[in-house]
Amino acid sequence: MKSAPRVGFVSLGCPKALVDSEQILTQLRAEGYEIAPTYEGSDLVVVNTCGFIDSAVEESLEAIGEALAENGKVIVTGCLGAKGTIVRDTFPNLLAVTGPHARDEVMTAVHAHLPKPHDPFVDLVPPAGVKLTPRHYAYLKISEGCNHRCTFCIIPSMRGDLVSRPVGDVLTEAEALAKSGVKELLVISQDTSAYGVDVKYRTGFWGGKPVRTRMTELCQALATLGIWVRLHYVYPYPHVDEVIPLMADGKILPYLDVPFQHASPRILKLMKRPASSEKNLERIHAWREACPEITLRSTFIVGFPGETEAEFEELLAFLREARLDRVGCFAYSPVEGARANDLPDPVPEALREERRARFMEVQGEISRQRLAEKVGRTLDVLVDSVEGAVAYARSSADAPEIDGIVQVKGAKGAKPGDFLRVKVTRASEHDLEARAVSG
Numbered sequence: 001m002k003s004a005p006r007v008g009f010v011s012l013g014c015p016k017a018l019v020d021s022e023q024i025l026t027q028l029r030a031e032g033y034e035i036a037p038t039y040e041g042s043d044l045v046v047v048n049t050c051g052f053i054d055s056a057v058e059e060s061l062e063a064i065g066e067a068l069a070e071n072g073k074v075i076v077t078g079c080l081g082a083k084g085t086i087v088r089d090t091f092p093n094l095l096a097v098t099g100p101h102a103r104d105e106v107m108t109a110v111h112a113h114l115p116k117p118h119d120p121f122v123d124l125v126p127p128a129g130v131k132l133t134p135r136h137y138a139y140l141k142i143s144e145g146c147n148h149r150c151t152f153c154i155i156p157s158m159r160g161d162l163v164s165r166p167v168g169d170v171l172t173e174a175e176a177l178a179k180s181g182v183k184e185l186l187v188i189s190q191d192t193s194a195y196g197v198d199v200k201y202r203t204g205f206w207g208g209k210p211v212r213t214r215m216t217e218l219c220q221a222l223a224t225l226g227i228w229v230r231l232h233y234v235y236p237y238p239h240v241d242e243v244i245p246l247m248a249d250g251k252i253l254p255y256l257d258v259p260f261q262h263a264s265p266r267i268l269k270l271m272k273r274p275a276s277s278e279k280n281l282e283r284i285h286a287w288r289e290a291c292p293e294i295t296l297r298s299t300f301i302v303g304f305p306g307e308t309e310a311e312f313e314e315l316l317a318f319l320r321e322a323r324l325d326r327v328g329c330f331a332y333s334p335v336e337g338a339r340a341n342d343l344p345d346p347v348p349e350a351l352r353e354e355r356r357a358r359f360m361e362v363q364g365e366i367s368r369q370r371l372a373e374k375v376g377r378t379l380d381v382l383v384d385s386v387e388g389a390v391a392y393a394r395s396s397a398d399a400p401e402i403d404g405i406v407q408v409k410g411a412k413g414a415k416p417g418d419f420l421r422v423k424v425t426r427a428s429e430h431d432l433e434a435r436a437v438s439g
Contacts, residue, residue: 005114006034008042008071010063011132013050015188015232017078019141021048022131023103024077031107031116039070043114044095046106049087051080051158053333064091075109077102082158083337100159101144134384136417137184137228137400138177142170142218146190147197150261151272151340152301152332155190164196167204167213171221183382183417184228186399187218193235216242223251228382230399232257236283241290248291253396256287257297263318264311267304270343284322295397297326302359303352304332305343312355316362325370326403327363331356364429371404371427378437381406383418393420395432404430411436 007028011021024046025035036042045067049060060080067074068091075096076087082099096109110116131138145160146153174185189195196202196213203210211217216239222229229252234240236258247254260280262268287294302312319327331352334341347355381393384400391411398404408414408422414436422434 004032004034005043005116006036006041007110007114008036008039008045008067010045010047010067012048012060012063013052013056013078015139015186016141016144016190017048017050017100018132019139019188020078020101020103022139023101024048024106025132027103027107028110033110033114033116039067042071042073044073044075044110045071046075046077046110049076049078049080051078051083052153052155053330053335055333056080057083057086061087061090064094068093073113075106075113077106079155079158083154133400134416135181136382136384137186138182140170140174140177140185140187141165141189142187142192142195143189147194148191149272149339151270151343152304152335152338154335154337157337159190162191162194162198164198164213167196167211167218167221168206170218171206171211174222174225178225178227181417182227183419184230185222185225186230186232187222188232190233191235192231192233193237193240215239219243219246219252228253228396230255232399234258236260236280241283241286244287244290244294247294254291254294255297255396255399256294257399260298261301262304262311263315264307267307267311270306271301271304271340281318281321284324293396295325296322297328297399297403298324299328299330300359301330301332302355303347305340305347306345307332307347307355312358316359319359319362319366323366323370324363325367325397326399327367328402329356329359329363368427368429371429371432374424374432375427376424378421378423379406379434381408381420381422381434383408383411383414383416383420385416386411386414388412391418391420391436393422404432406432406434409433409435 047064047067050056064076074094076094077098079100081087081097087097095113098105143162143164145162146156147162193215195215199213201212201214203212211221234256246252261273379395381395383391383393385392389412391408391414393406393408395406421437423437424432424434426433
């Protein structure tokens with residue numbers, strides 16, 4: 001019997017790109033292709049790229065170059081493929097180049113260079129599709145693209161305007177994931193709060209029941225699956241307040257990932273940030289009053305063109321007042337094609353990096369204090385990995401890859417995907433230590 005054609009796969013970039021990779025892999029498996037773990041075992045290689053910032057572009061170009069050197073037959077997809085002709089100019093011998101969320105175009109290229117096998121008697125794909133995450137958690141992408149035009153961002157030029165997935169399709173996928181054993185869904189998009197805006201929040205159907213294409217109703221439906229639901233990339237629009245009671249009632253995780261980006265009104269205006277006029281400190285206080293257990297994560301940019309020392313200090317003051325739980329910070333990167341590059345008074349690179357270090361020093365102390373408050377408390381955690389009697393897990397406050405971990409001692413017999421009840425014994429700047437408790 002002739003062996004099935006084998007496709008190697010390299011996936012780079014953010015969780016949204018990861019979902020694109022999962023969709024391509026699912027289609028490959030559905031059509032009978034095997035996924036090869038090495039270059040030399042592959043008939044061709046697909047590289048899903050990122051092109052958001054300069055370091056991501058460099059990483060993607062290196063990955064493409066490595067795949068060409070090791071295999072020679074390479075298809076490129078993803079955001080870098082939509083960024084002008086840089087990929088073709090650098091690597092003219094590629095089999096094909098596509099942009100992001102281009103499953104059909106990738107499959108067309110695969111068919112052209114590696115004809116698909118045919119076996120109608122074998123079901124090759126699990127109902128939940130092929131996933132690149134561990135079995136116990138998965139990303140649930142609810143939309144593509146973005147309607148905002150932030151001056152530091154080129155994502156709309158690569159991924160287009162907002163296109164919300166039909167709510168019935170999203171919930172059917174979520175249900176299949178839950179039935180396959182997934183314990184945590186991470187809801188992602190470019191702008192989760194805007195879900196349904198493009199279709200005027202029209203009503204869809206799931207399980208024969210009407211559901212509006214809107215974040216609140218989506219969360220209410222996801223809450224019925226009985227698994228963890230975590231929200232990412234939530235802009236602070238007023239209607240976000242509607243999901244906080246769901247968190248307070250334990251229906252979805254008390255966790256919000258809100259990319260504030262800055263605190264200075266002038267800088268936010270230069271960034272063309274949506275909701276820049278919102279009184280974010282008041283919103284934060286109101287969220288915590290309604291749901292004291294809520295964890296707030298955010299990202300910020302320092303050294304944006306024109307940022308003065310006074311405006312940077314304004315950001316630090318916001319940070320001290322907001323006392324956010326989890327924070328990432330980037331020194332401004334002049335991404336090719338971003339309108340912010342044309343703004344006057346660019347901040348020198350050395351000063352950008354100095355401000356980032358000062359920012360993280362302030363946030364590090366806040367994080368240390370916030371975690372110290374958890375010592376002595378009892379938490380439910382989800383196990384990611386186990387070494388002997390030590391489990392490495394996450395609480396409701398910890399998203400995979402980007403937040404901290406809970407190191408649990410006395411967890412003999414625990415397996416990835418298990419929930420454990422633990423008592424926190426020690427805290428550091430980012431992580432917790434705990435011991436397993438019964439009950």
